[in-house]
Amino acid sequence: MAITGLGFSGTMVLAHLVNSAQPPKRIALIDPSPKPWRGLAYSTHHPAHLLNVRARAMSAYGGDADHFLRWLHAQKEYAGFRADDFVPRRIYGDYLESIARTALEKARARQIEIVHLHASLRTIGGGNPHHQLTLEGGAQLSARALVLATGNRFDEAGEGAATRHPWHISADDWKHGKHGRIVLVGAGLTAMDMAASLLADGYSGEILMLSRHGLNPHAHNASKAGDVDALLAHLMRGGLSARLFALRRAMREGTQDWRSIIDGLRGHTPIIWQSLNAQDQQRFLSRLLSFWNIHRHRMDATQRARILAAPNVRHQRGQVLKASAHHVQLRHSSREQRIDADVVLDCRGPSYRALIPALADASAGELIACHPQGGLISNDAYRVNDPSCAPIYALGALLFGERFETTAVPELRVQAEELAKILAPLS
Ligand SMILES: Cc1cc2nc3c(=O)[nH]c(=O)nc-3n(C[C@H](O)[C@H](O)[C@H](O)COP(=O)(O)OP(=O)(O)OC[C@H]3O[C@@H](n4cnc5c(N)ncnc54)[C@H](O)[C@@H]3O)c2cc1C
Structure with missing residues (x-):
């Protein structure tokens, strides 16, 4: 089994896999980053780069809401942070690194062989029962299942293209x-x-x-996720304009703070997104995404x-x-x-359309298919290729077109756990 990408998503798939009842015998980890486990978001060293969510919402484990807070308070130098603080992201990177270290120790104790390959995935040779993977530099390996967790990508074209990230x-x-x-x-x-x-x-x-x-x-303010049941009925049907009207009216005239409405909708966003037709999804992305983003993020x-x-x-x-x-x-x-x-x-931030070369090639070769709104087409069980080949799974930003709300810790921690449950019996 191979996990490509060791940011939050790949790290958490690994952490769950090594703890599973039937762990794989061998896991190859593929990522060229000099700072694995942290990904782009948590590699920064700058103390002014803060999490955009309060510490209490940032546990890496969906079933253990206080995991991050307990870890923080167990570190002498971070013990002063409170649940409501916006902690520097580099500290969250330390947290992920400690989860990875624990996972590697667990793997050793359970005799799971972990091979860490510091290179980019370059090609996926779709095969059955194994995929033949080629890495930058030419190294090759075979994998019975491939996990794609390649996360944040940047658009190299369009406005701002000739500038620096x-x-x-x-x-x-x-x-x-x-x-x-x-x-x-x-x-x-x-x-x-x-x-x-x-x-x-x-x-x-x-x-x-x-x-x-x-x-x-x-x-952010002190508001909590609100009750959106009545609003949901209006957001699940009709055209984009009518839904937008209902949302704006609720935000302007409702009894709850607009932030409570946006936060209450979060768990429902994927089904609302999936209930829009392709044309309305496209209209939303081209005309409304920046308005959505300033309210949601x-x-x-x-x-x-x-x-x-x-x-x-x-x-x-x-x-x-x-x-x-x-x-x-x-x-x-x-x-x-x-x-x-x-x-x-x-500073336009990540693009959900940009694909790593390995995936652009795999899509050109029809091993996987791109979603028209970005990322890959997948089924509900994270699978992105058909059953004629060994399985390929994706999580995180690669599911953007399918789920829309799929790039932050509260969604990724659930995806990593669910995917690890699917992967464990395969090995
Ligand atoms: C600046 C910034 C700040 C953020 N702040 C927050 C926050 O405060 N709270 C929150 O919940 N979310 C935040 N996010 C969202 C963030 O994206 C997720 O929390 C999470 O870090 C995403 O993890 P990931 O593993 O899916 O992707 P990434 O972190 O992008 O990791 C992808 C990994 O894949 C590797 N990779 C890429 N291409 C290849 C290849 N070809 N072969 C092998 N490996 C490859 C990369 O080296 C990287 O290690 C932030 C995002 C950004 C960009």
Whole structure:
């Protein structure tokens, strides 16, 4: 059995597998990252990069809600964090690393052979009863089942394409321009993250966010997930416009805080999504996704207020027509403007359409099929290929088109546990 991708999703599949009643005899782990277990989100070292959810909601185990809090409080240096705090993401990375270490010890004790291959998956030779996998560099291995947990990908085309991704810069990149200008293409969580770390590092030049709608993520408050039963009836039928009308009315005129409604809908989002036709799904993604995201993916209120009150943070509306390392061409209300900067960073966040080359090839070879809205077509049991070959399973962002709500810890921890239950008897 092979697990490709060792971010949260792959790590948690491993953690459940080594604990299962019938664990596999051999598990190959494939990931080129120098910081396995953490994935993109939790590899950052910057203390200003915070979780966007309170600590109490971040257990890696769905059936053990306090697991993260207990771990935090067992570490002397982190014991001061409370359940309602937004903890730095690097600490969550430490948590995942400790789960992985425990899983590897457990594997050793149970005589499960773990082979960690530090390379990218390059091709999947669909076969039966084994897949022949080729890694970057040419190494080959065979696997009776393949798990795809390749997570967050970035769009290499479109607006902002010629710029750099924020995760690939260091303070040295902007030190020389301390009093200049950094342009952030995007105004969502990634841009807010970048602004937070630049301000924390004392950057006093201009931080200019560019976005079409001029909207930043909203802040969390103390509200809890609410009762959405009555609203659900309106969100499960009809066209997109009618559903949107019902949602907006409930958010504006209902007795609950709008955040309670959005959070109450979370567990139902996949079935609402699946009840839309393909055209409405497409319309939602192209016209409404950024509005949905600022309501659904919120952030710490204190961090948000600090960023937006900073005198050197500015926000400009417009469509980015072209972007390069030091320039952006922006259009707003039919006027075009060239903006110069010391650094231009692509802060549009992950793309659910971008596929790793191995999956693009496998889809071209018809071993797997791409979902029209992004990711792969799968059945309810995470399987993404037909039964004529050894099984291939996917979880996380690769299920975006199927489930829509599939990229954060509360969904991924359930998927990892369910998938491990399917995998264990296969070995
Ligand atoms: C900046 C950021 C902050 C976030 N903050 C939060 C948060 O606070 N709370 C929350 O719940 N969620 C958050 N998320 C969502 C986050 O994506 C999930 O919580 C989770 O980390 C996703 O894990 P994953 O394993 O599915 O994907 P990833 O973390 O992206 O891991 C994918 C792994 O696959 C590997 N890989 C990729 N291609 C290949 C290949 N070809 N071969 C082999 N390996 C490959 C990568 O090296 C990586 O290790 C955040 C996301 C981002 C981007």
